[in-house]
Amino acid sequence: MRIGIDARYAEDNFTGIGKYIFNLALNLSQKGNEVVLLYSKQPKQKIEGKNIYSKILFFRNKFLFEQLSLPIYLKKEKIDIYHAVGNLGVPVFSPCPSVLTVHDIIPLLVKDYFKFSPFGYFSKLSYLLRLKISLYFSLKVISVSEFTKRSLVEKLGVSEKKIKVIYNGVFVGKKKERLPSQIKKNRYILNHGGIDRRKNLYRLIKAFSIIVGEFPDYKLVITGKNYKLESNLLNLVKKLKINDSVLFTGYVKEEILWNLIRGAKCICFPSEIEGFGIPVLEGLAAGVPVVASNTSGIAEIAKETAVLINPYDISEIAKGIKKVLIDKNLRNNLIKEGLKRAKKFSWQKTVDEVLGVYKEILNCKAKR
Template sequence: MNIGIDVFGCDHGRSGTGSYVLSLVKNLPRNNGCTYELFGPEIDRYTFDPGDGSVSYSGIQIPDSITAERLWHLFYLNRFAAKRKYDAVLFPAGSRVRHYTRKIPAVAVIHEVVSQEMASQEMAFDTGKVSVSAGWLKSFTSSLKKPAKIIAVSQFIRKDLTAMNIKAEKIEVIYDGIDHSMFYPRPALSSDTVNIQPFAIKKPYIIYASRLSKPEKKHIELIRAFSLFKKKTGLPHRLVLAGSEDPYAESVHREAASSEFACDIFITGYFPHKDFPELYSGSEACIFPSVGEGVGLPLIEAMASGLPVACAKAGSLPEIAGDCAMYFNPDDTEECASAIEAVLTDTKLRERLIKSGFEWVKRFSWEKTAEKTIELLQSLK
């Protein structure tokens, strides 16, 4: 079986979807009668290469823009897929691509809570920003009815899709995995600084790893809660916000700059996924206040690294973290500040969260994710 994997819309490996593709490709099952070919921008020829020659790449020369990608999918995708003789096509950026192969079975992967994305966001097009209309939302929903199957990366996303009148029987839940060879408890370093080029991050610190992209991520609320925590406890901890930045990030920077503890707030911008294990290993805790998550992968990466986790009781996070996290309301500044204090100072709580979290994450692996994904594609032949 010849399987095509569309890497358009994956932000050249610099987003959550890009990390998904990198991990999936690395763990694709071999010797199962399948051949795999990635296709996407020519500039990404080596971005997702697993390095063992098991996956080929077909590069396409088009401008690096959302509009160009969508036009290519609309007018050229079907002929391209037929020419490459794909038996099925996987679309990891399923909610961004929106145009799928017609005669060749397609599987779209949905990582986002689509209804929230469409209801609250402005979609940035090359010509500027336009508000999402009810008609556009209807059109988008219709596009999700076209793939043979949809992979939802959590039950929370599956419920969201069915509420948008996507048939439940065409949606399969396949959780993202984690790379246990990367994320595991590491010995505490004696140095008071974590050096990850080009960063030098002074310890102790807590971490929130998420893109600075929208209000639902609750970066501003976390900064306010962190400031209250600092004022109340006087502890030396810093707050590290690690993630790529969208235009919304400007408001996060302003909030951080206006805090009386601005010198203890460190915003990294884009942070390479390969360096997160070291960043986690130097941290005291993971604080995750987002209320719009469909995946919550940083939670289980932090747990696998031996960190206690406190997060919002919202979105997919209770599903992903189970009983192994401390939950709080990110809109309640005092409650969030108290959660930060608890996971840092309550020894028994820290030990319980670390132990239970480490056992919990053993159920997540990229090998399982890749195997189930390919099995689904094979079932369509």
Template structure:
């Protein structure tokens, strides 16, 4: 079975979806029996280091998202014929499947339904894509993979998809995300990014959905009792960040928060491991990989009780209403100062993440491919 695997945007700053696309490929590579993967690439260079491991061909003219949406189906159809593909998988959630399938099965991974739930917190292209594009293209897929039961229910509800063709396959935690010892390497990494201990940590995109205004409000209250406590926010600024800027000014925190920007994956385990508490108060997630990465690095987690986060984190983290700032403050404080609770959360975190591996995700995805090959 030859699988055309669409890669998009991997020559730019990696996102959570980009990590999913690359880690799933590595999971395939590790399987005892794996599909024959053919990369259909939109990138100009191989920053993810995949091209040496897989057969790969460019999709000319499809590097930018509007172009991929417009001519992607034609490019994929031609590629399926030229390279004798049996199935095409788009792991990016773009689904450029508005035309003829050229005789191949088509699979798309749709990671969440965020723009249906919080359209005011997203950019116009995502809102347009989910409102007008997806309802037509996603239905043309032979199978839809998503990463949580929460996402499955939202996708079925808003896209009116057949539940039998939507498969839940959770993401995994990369093997590099393990607890790192204190030492020279960690000190050098923290110094490089200006991170000062003790600190709370957030890792993820910076946009309106992530509820960083709530995190800043909670941090301002914690500073009244813990004036030496720092807050490090790791991630790239995206859209709808005006509320963050306003909160910084209102709370007079402009000089107290360390916004590191993007940090390469190789440095993240040390940054996770040195944190007092990992805080992830997002309003909605299709999965929520950073809390699992923090758990895997031995850090107690405080997160939201909404979206997919309860089914991902389970009882291994403290969960609160993301709109309830006093409850967020209370949970962070308990995770910091209650040594028994902290030890229990860390132990439960290690147990929890053991069930989330990319090899498991790849094996379950391969089963979807096999099922479609028999239809």
């Protein structure tokens, strides 16, 4: 099978959807499929493997990329099936069947999501138009969680029959590189979900400031990059006088990230809303106790294998972290149950189910 994948989310650093693209491409190619990754610019990191090819299409503009460049290329290269993996990106006039993966529709669920966008209302209209086109013109929609499926049905009226829930997998990276020098000698609590308003880092830092006096040898380590928000968070850290106890690492490459995850005493992920919550699953798979929000896709993935907290309650976040640090029996049970839970999520299983969707669509097309 010749599969075209929208790889724009893998052009820069690999975050959530970038990891999805990487693992999807790798596993599809290993099963003998030809995978063509479609970019709008030169990627920082190439995804390489047997039967994996890259193509940079003309037009950086999102709408022109999706509605003009894509259909021309898909027809010219005789792609069997096209997979838009980043919530949007399905062309109206596609020469081949299209599949859409929706990780979340957070812009429609979070009040004032577009408030800080330079184009405000226009950004919302553009997002809605592209989303509705993608949902309408895709033959099948893959949702990464039941939470996202419910959101699509209730908020946008998508037919349940059109949606297939396929969970993300998890791949535990190999231990290759050492931790950064400022971390390796310290005990630390890790948040590696990226810096974004909905990640709730403001409350996490405040919660950490409550318990840091009891755990003076612990640091709070936050990965990811967002210059404006990071500046605001640094000001909060200074105001709380915990400068020496909070470390912002910036973007961390995958090999170091897995060492960071393994070395943590606790993963704390108090995000307000997530379609899935990859950092939670990564913590479980690495055998690290997790404190996470009791909301959205996060609770669905973690279930009883994490300490679930109200992300809007600072004292509850603090109590959750403290509980994991001092209660050995709880820690051991979370580690044991977390590892069991993580085994239910593999990229091989995910890709087998995705392939099942492709084959179902192609079989229906052949019968017409």
